[in-house]
Amino acid sequence: MKHNFFAVDLGATSGRTILGSFTTGGLELEEVNRFPNQLIETGGHFFWDIYALYQNIIDGLRIVAQRGVNITSIGIDTWGVDFVFVGKDGHFLRQPYAYRDPHTVGAPEKFFERVPAKQVYDLTGIQVMNFNSLFQLDTLRRNNDSALNAADKILFMPDALSYMLTGKMVTEYTIASTAQIVNAKTRRLAPELLKALDLTEDNFGRFVYPGELVGVLTEEVQKITGLGAIPVIAVAGHDTGSAVAAVPALNKEFAYLSSGTWSLMGVETEAPVITPETEKLNFTNEGGVAGTIRLLKNICGMWLLERCRGDWAELSYPELIAEAQQAEPFRSIINPDEALFANPANMKEAIQQYCKETNQPVPETCGEVVRCIFESLALRYREVLENLNKLSSHPIKTLHVIGGGSKNDLLNQFTANSTGVDVVAGPSEATAIGNVMMQAIAAGDASNVEDMRRIVNGSVSLSTFQPQDKERWDKAYSKYLNVLEKYSKISQ
Structure with missing residues (x-):
């Protein structure tokens, strides 16, 4: 039976949903819907509209449901470093800041006054960029940010959207690694850096790796879209991680x-x-x-x-x-x-x-x-x-x-x-292909990335x-x- 995988691929300027499948004839991709992802400037800050992104995902799911397409699973990838605060009642506390917000200018230097730059790099192996989540969070901490103060959980963008679909909170490894708070060797959150931010592992969702199950669509989403209890798979949540998986x-x-x-x-x-x-x-x-x-x-x-x-x-x-x-x-x-x-x-x-x-x-x-x-x-x-x-x-x-x-x-x-x-x-659609690849591996359509890359090589121009x-x-x-x-x- 042919498996159809629903890939949500969100970039910093636009997003789309795609149906993908791997067959004996190779790879098949079909765009379902495409939409803009625009920065919102207000109150001296730049935000993302996560509710608009969610609605566009819902619209894509409705389209495939109306066409009678049987979806095997859903996967979400996005740009890196940005995140959403979730309150104790499970609701988002505000729209997420965008990484291009200027509030982190000079933030690395301030953080390194407390934790040496060498220690941070030795732990994470992540290049210093002022908008990394580490510095965003530290800036919000120094500014006594009300959303951070009230936050129970912190969800990175793909994880926040999968939470909206499933009600399950996870922290996917590839997207978390962009934050500069993951120990590169243990491949888990770094307690030393979390402590410097006045955070603990409990402030994040269950840690998962590409190919693991997040959950299934909530009854609410099933009713809205007309779909059943479709599994949501943690693909490489960072779009570049998904793209590199698809290198032919x-x-x-x-x-x-x-x-x-x-x-x-x-x-x-x-x-x-x-x-x-x-x-x-x-x-x-x-x-x-x-x-x-x-x-x-x-x-x-x-x-x-x-x-x-x-x-x-x-x-x-x-x-x-x-x-x-x-x-x-x-x-x-x-x-x-x-x-x-x-x-x-x-x-x-x-x-x-x-x-x-x-x-x-x-x-x-x-x-x-x-x-x-x-x-x-x-x-x-x-x-x-x-x-x-x-x-x-x-x-x-x-x-x-x-x-x-x-x-x-x-x-x-x-x-x-x-x-x-x-x-x-x-391929130009590498990110969506990599997203579909990890869903296909999770479904048993292939055993490893190397096999998938050979299929991609023979399927794209x-x-x-x-x-x-x-x-x-x-x-x-x-x-x-x-x-x-x-x-x-x-x-x-």
Whole structure:
């Protein structure tokens, strides 16, 4: 009998629900509904609307119920680090803060005054980013936040949504690992860090790993949707964890680049890699599926272009790409990860400011801005890949680009040119595929991730980009490093 799996895949700008199945003919995916996920700015803070997200999930479940589709299970993945407070009565205490809220600016330094940075990294292996849950929670503690003070439980975003569906509270390993409160070696919550936050394990749900059962749909949800007691499975709750599970690699000699709002580049390892070098380079060890660790670096990805496009509504994506192709190569270069680009009021003006301060030509046209973004991302990818090569236990012969960015042929070619390795692009729906994969394994449709990856490799269309123009890109990389050094001196 064919199993149909319902995957909820929520990103920082949009969400969708997908029906997926693995058959003798390969992988089948069908989008059920798609919806925006917008930041809400009010009262000096940025929030997510978790109730709107829940309603969109319900709408997707209603659609499949009305079509008479038999669902085997449901899985939910989301972006990382954000969470919901739950009161003793089981109700949410307020909408969750968004990780782009500025209240955590400078938060790591304040936390490290009480717990040394080295101790935090030695425990978690997680790179320092001001919006990590550890620093969000500490900021709320210092601010005497009323929701935190009243909280009985803390649920990360996918776990909060599964709670709304099942009434069961869990803490899924991969999403919890992004919080910087999980011991990378024991793969459990770190008591030392919880104590520093005035929290205990009792403030979190039952700890689960990808493939475990969360619960079944509540009677309320069954009535609303017209479905029965469908199981909800804990997939890799962190969207990147799900995406990496779906990398269509046939051997271990690869790195991955999950390309979307964020670009996450890394390798799979069997154990955390926590050394003075990884700490210095600010690499992260996040939980993966099947006992793996994702040794990776977070890179500010298509967020740069997405924010610019908000002011370019009259131009389509293909038109912007075409203009970028016509723009002068390597005219202006930025560091995509500079704090200036985290959440500026106007992204184009922030890029122009960076170029002006580093004595570069200021990009004016849309094509010049887009070309600047793409070339800078490709050069940043080279820098990170060079570091990964030093840290990886195996050679990196291929870079698999997955996620929405895998459809960007221009950026993929730039990435191959910059890194000097073959870039294999696809699948664009990697996150949803990885979500479905873990549900399929839980249902007994496959025994392991390797088998699933072989099925994915044979089921999706992949494009390969080979390096070109090595000399020009080597020269551009030298310019990139010089620009970064110049801005570093200016901003000190």
